[in-house]
Amino acid sequence: MTEKDLLQSVMTATEAAERWGKADRTVRQACTGYKGAPPRFKEGEFRQSGKVWLITVEGMTRVFGAEPAK
Template identity: 65%
Template sequence: MTAAEAAERWRKSSITIRQACTGYKKAPPRFKPDEARRSGATWLITRAGMDRLYGPERGEN
């Protein structure tokens, strides 16, 4: 799924997901290499990566 889709499904801000992909000044990327990759200008993220960092998707039992 795209970073925007992941942000919506897990109810996180888009910038939070993008920073987990890229890292930022004082922190490395939070996703493992097999959980997120860049395709052009779009970040693609696995469900397993989102579950590992943010827990199960909201609305699921």
């Protein structure tokens, strides 16, 4: 995998929400868990960098299904 491919495989929660047509809050709650539930993403599919959540395309696809066609 090239460096460009690596960069394209990771996105912010806001970008992921836009690309998948989800609310930003829905994606962030999949990172943090909700009402005592564990996070929906698996280890290695997401991480927090400062105040920004980073998510892999693979994680989004596993949790929310394939990215909708544009």
